Amino acid sequence: MRILHHLPLSPQSRLARLMLGEKRLPCELAVEKIWEPSEEFRRLNPAGEVPVLVEDSGMVVPGARVICEYLEDVYPEPPLLGRNVAERVEVRRLLDWFDGLFQQEVTVNLLGEKVMKRHFGLGHPTGSVLRTGYKNLRYHLDYIGYLAETRTWLAGPSLSAADFAAAAHLSALDFLGDVAWATAPAVRDWYSRVKSRPCFRTLLNDKVSGLQPPPHYSDLDF
Amino acid sequence: MRILHHLPLSPQSRLARLMLGEKRLPCELAVEKIWEPSEEFRRLNPAGEVPVLVEDSGMVVPGARVICEYLEDVYPEPPLLGRNVAERVEVRRLLDWFDGLFQQEVTVNLLGEKVMKRHFGLGHPTGSVLRTGYKNLRYHLDYIGYLAETRTWLAGPSLSAADFAAAAHLSALDFLGDVAWATAPAVRDWYSRVKSRPCFRTLLNDKVSGLQPPPHYSDLDF
Numbered sequence: 157m158r159i160l161h162h163l164p165l166s167p168q169s170r171l172a173r174l175m176l177g178e179k180r181l182p183c184e185l186a187v188e189k190i191w192e193p194s195e196e197f198r199r200l201n202p203a204g205e206v207p208v209l210v211e212d213s214g215m216v217v218p219g220a221r222v223i224c225e226y227l228e229d230v231y232p233e234p235p236l237l238g239r240n241v242a243e244r245v246e247v248r249r250l251l252d253w254f255d256g257l258f259q260q261e262v263t264v265n266l267l268g269e270k271v272m273k274r275h276f277g278l279g280h281p282t283g284s285v286l287r288t289g290y291k292n293l294r295y296h297l298d299y300i301g302y303l304a305e306t307r308t309w310l311a312g313p314s315l316s317a318a319d320f321a322a323a324a325h326l327s328a329l330d331f332l333g334d335v336a337w338a339t340a341p342a343v344r345d346w347y348s349r350v351k352s353r354p355c356f357r358t359l360l361n362d363k364v365s366g367l368q369p370p371p372h373y374s375d376l377d378f
Numbered sequence: 379m380r381i382l383h384h385l386p387l388s389p390q391s392r393l394a395r396l397m398l399g400e401k402r403l404p405c406e407l408a409v410e411k412i413w414e415p416s417e418e419f420r421r422l423n424p425a426g427e428v429p430v431l432v433e434d435s436g437m438v439v440p441g442a443r444v445i446c447e448y449l450e451d452v453y454p455e456p457p458l459l460g461r462n463v464a465e466r467v468e469v470r471r472l473l474d475w476f477d478g479l480f481q482q483e484v485t486v487n488l489l490g491e492k493v494m495k496r497h498f499g500l501g502h503p504t505g506s507v508l509r510t511g512y513k514n515l516r517y518h519l520d521y522i523g524y525l526a527e528t529r530t531w532l533a534g535p536s537l538s539a540a541d542f543a544a545a546a547h548l549s550a551l552d553f554l555g556d557v558a559w560a561t562a563p564a565v566r567d568w569y570s571r572v573k574s575r576p577c578f579r580t581l582l583n584d585k586v587s588g589l590q591p592p593p594h595y596s597d598l599d600f
Contacts, residue, residue, distance in 0.1 A: 203478070203479055215463075216467075218471055221470065222474060225447075241452060245444060249440055249444050252440075252443060253425060256425070
């Protein structure tokens with residue numbers, strides 16, 4: 157069976173899970189504590205990061221972006237990286253946006269401080285860093301809201317990896333109760349559509365020891 | 379004429395220039411001072427980053443990774459993202475490596491401190507950050523050396539975007555005199571092969587006001 161080495165709250169892992177689910181590719185999940193990486197995991201991915209996909213054939217595909225491209229290459233249906241050149245550019249621009257800007261400006265400051273810092277033994281969250289994260293999140297919610305208001309899906313007329321990348325980050329933050337949905341109704345409407353996809357179900361059932369998501373986390377009608 | 383909005387020392391811009399050059403796609407360069415972005419540039423790329431490619435058709439392609447995928451999609455010859463599935467995974471893994479780890483651990487600490495910090499009005503380089511950058515660079519040179527010793531090109535048997543991504547970062551650092559080539563002979567041999575490609579020539583002629591590269595920077599036989 158195909159295996160995805162992952163962490164439940166890692167947005168990059170969540171993106172890979174959503175891509176696999178939407179393409180109906182069954183997959184076993186293996187939690188990988190990247191803060192105490194095994195020799196074996198280092199061999200799978202010298203970068204020491206999740207997710208890493210291992211196919212039945214033994215093919216190893218490390219990294220969310222690489223997994224997205226690989227899945228589209230080998231299992232093209234349904235297409236999730238755009239249906240023509242212009243759409244592919246826009247989907248990949250948004251993958252860059254969430255993997256780069258959103259990750260650095262929001263996710264590292266909130267999820268990184270509250271969860272990963274503890275795992276890596278780096279102490280408690282720093283208030284000023286959290287405040288920066290919340291401030292940046294407001295700006296990013298505005299941008300996502302603008303996209304959601306002007307397009308059917310974030311990258312254009314079709315559901316794509318861009319929606320999954322955004323929803324992967326927001327769902328991980330939502331698990332921490334960090335998303336002020338009431339302030340961003342257009343984002344909430346779009347997110348509830350993504351959340352209703354069958355591929356999203358496993359994310360909503362995630363359990364993380366020591367953390368309790370807010371009740372609305374798994375509610376499709378939040 | 380096709381236009382690439384860029385910065386001469388930006389490794390991401392250099393990667394895009396090398397891809398365009400190797401695919402023999404002529405292109406005009408426009409320097410973009412991202413620390414004082416124009417409204418027009420923000421419209422081209424809301425992320426405010428270089429490179430951004432603008433095609434004659436008006437198609438806008440922002441970001442080095444997006445440009446690599448776009449060029450391979452539209453101008454497939456010569457292939458630079460791998461010739462089969464396994465090669466494509468490896469090329470993209472290394473693009474991730476240089477765009478992610480190398481950028482964060484080395485480039486931000488050296489080029490970021492010495493050049494970009496000044497442009498953004500954030501003051502002088504911090505000694506401890508530079509030391510971290512040099513220390514990390516040694517580790518990364520070891521890894522590039524390991525790849526160069528065990529393969530013809532970094533990602534496998536064929537020259538690829540992975541070679542250009544690595545050479546883009548190293549060439550920008552070399553402009554600052556930051557690469558201790560004598561300590562990494564396998565990297566130097568591989569780099570001198572990349573440096574001899576015709577597409578590399580424009581990088582070696584780059585002029586940056588207030589900065590003088592070391593004499594070996596443009597020497598093919600360094």
